[in-house]
Amino acid sequence: MTDRLSRIALPACCGLLAIYLVVFRPGYLVSDYYLGTFIFLQILGAALWDFSSRFFPLLITVFLWAGINLPLGGAWSRGRWFVLAVGAIVGFVIYMSDRRYRFGALHLLALSAVLAALISSMVSAYPYIASLKTLSLFLLFLYGSAGSRLAILGREARFFSGLLLGCELLAYGSALAYFVFHHKLFGNPNSLGAVMGVVAVPLMIWGVLSAQTAAVRRRRSLALVLSLVLLLFSLARAGIVAGAVASLVLCIGLRQYRLMLKGLAITAVLAACVAFFAPPPGQSDSVASTFLYKGKQQAGLWGSRQAAWQKTWEVIQERPWFGTGFGTSNSSPVDVPFSHFSSDAFYNREHGNSYLAITESVGLLGVAPFFVLLVAIAAKIWRMLAWMRRTGDIFSPAVPIAMVVTAGLIHAAFEDWLFAVGYYICVFFWTFAFALDDLIPAEARAVATRRSSIRMVNTMGVPAGN
Known part of the structure; x- marks a missing residue:
């Protein structure tokens, strides 16, 4: 009975709030600010309704949107702190309600x-x-x-399945933004390198190796190649080193030395292509100079x-x-x-x-x-x-x-x-x-x-x- 009431309470409250706004505060529904806030609260409520499966994607999306060059970035930049606070407090309350909690x-x-x-x-x-x-x-x-x-x-299987799909979409969207529309989605190249080197490349390598079907493996392989190209295109040495070390750790841990050599060869080919087709502005240096010095060899490594x-x-x-x-x-x-x-x-x-x-x-x-x-x-x-x-x-x-x-x-x-x-x-x-x-x-x-x-x-x- 209590569980049934808890499932009815939130939709009922939202419905009553909507009726109140329509009848007594119609001006709120024609204001961009209040309408945006109302929609945001609806999205947040939907995420809290199924906290375990919906809130983490919302949290990452809000923080990511606040840091990239897309419309409404300023609104998400302010709202991300509220989302984090709600997630921390509600998550703690739900977690502590389970007697199996452990710290x-x-x-x-x-x-x-x-x-x-x-x-x-x-x-x-x-x-x-x-x-x-x-x-x-x-x-x-x-x-x-x-x-x-x-x-x-x-729920590890569902979590990583959704996470890998999100990384695929991120790779496809970033490739379209940079190579088709010439839009600097992440602004600073170091941010592009961080996303690809710390998150996308390591996760997609694991996703390719752990794929259960050939179709999924091919799809993830394409996303991995795009992530590697974007990482090299950023010329962000920190991101390149981070992605390389994580990949080497995986290959060494699994004793996949042949895979490691194949990966190094593919990366070298992609690096040569990036250095040839997209060198730093005003530079025509070697591949080593492009990635080690970004065309500024006189400044040192x-x-x-x-x-x-x-x-x-x-x-x-x-x-x-x-x-x-x-x-x-x-x-x-x-x-x-x-x-x-x-x-x-x-x-x-x-x-x-x-x-x-x-x-x-x-x-x-x-x-x-x-x-x-x-x-x-x-x-x-x-x-x-x-x-x-x-x-x-x-x-x-x-x-x-x-x-x-x-x-x-x-x-x-x-x-x-x-x-x-x-x-x-x-x-x-x-x-x-x-x-x-x-x-x-x-x-x-x-x-x-x-x-x-x-x-x-x-x-x-x-x-x-x-």
Whole structure:
């Protein structure tokens, strides 16, 4: 009876609200602002109605739309925080209602990182902005710890089937935008490289290898080739390196060395085609110069990063202990307009490295829980790689998650998005990072625990066989 009432309550409330607006507030229905808000709330309500299967696609779509060059991007840029807050709170409530809920060391480390960010915000030049950004980090971690687990755990096959289809559509749409309409969908080429190198290429490689039918394999192979071409077309070295490392990790883990050589050969051919047909403007250099130096060989391999790294290191030396405040820079309040909550360069600047960026933000004292959290994630990837080498199992849902998280950790060494909650890659990365903790096969956990016990026994001077 209660379940039946809960299913009737939301549609009934929506119907009564619609009647009220038509009868008593008809002006709201002819206003673009109120009509758009009403439609948005309807979409959000539909996602909450089936939270486990609908909310994650909505969340990623909202954050992605807010960061690309499409109409209504400004509206989604404001609405994404509301969507994240609703998802975090509702997801936590639903997850806690199940008595089988579980939180582990990774979630405790995430909470410690949020507390460190909160402390650093108190000494920021912009405490209000830093506190809001800390709140957004907390909401993201809360969603990753509860809401996203509802979307993935127990429905892995449907989740990854839909995710791979979304990556295919993203590859097709991006290819049309860049190569047919010449529209820079992602704006900055580095953003295109991040999407393709961290998300699309690793997932599509796994999708091709795990395809159950020839038709699906051919379709995903086409999307993979388009993703590779877009990645190389972006000339984003960080994205290329991230995608390459994730792919190598998969091939090494599965002992697919012949596949690795084939992939390298195909990538080399595609790189040569991109360098020939779409070189940097005003450049006609070799393939190596195009991708290593972007046609600016005189600046050196790290020419575009050295200035940002040097500036970040100087700020760390100036404020070593508590940093400049989470998500904010060391700019003077006089130099920066204080008008509204923003994720842009008003309150931050480019660092060229996520690990340096978080060290500058929270200081050497506050960065410890962040680094321990990242080390714990890297340790889980290592266990997953060892398990893959033993079993050769490509079908475990932890495999694509480990690939994406690996690519993200590599890419974050050259871009400062890892804790920038407003960026869609950040939301995607942390959703997968928390899911990895749940989806690692039990055998991998058991082997890691057994090896730790053996090392402890040997340290005490007792033979391992005893």
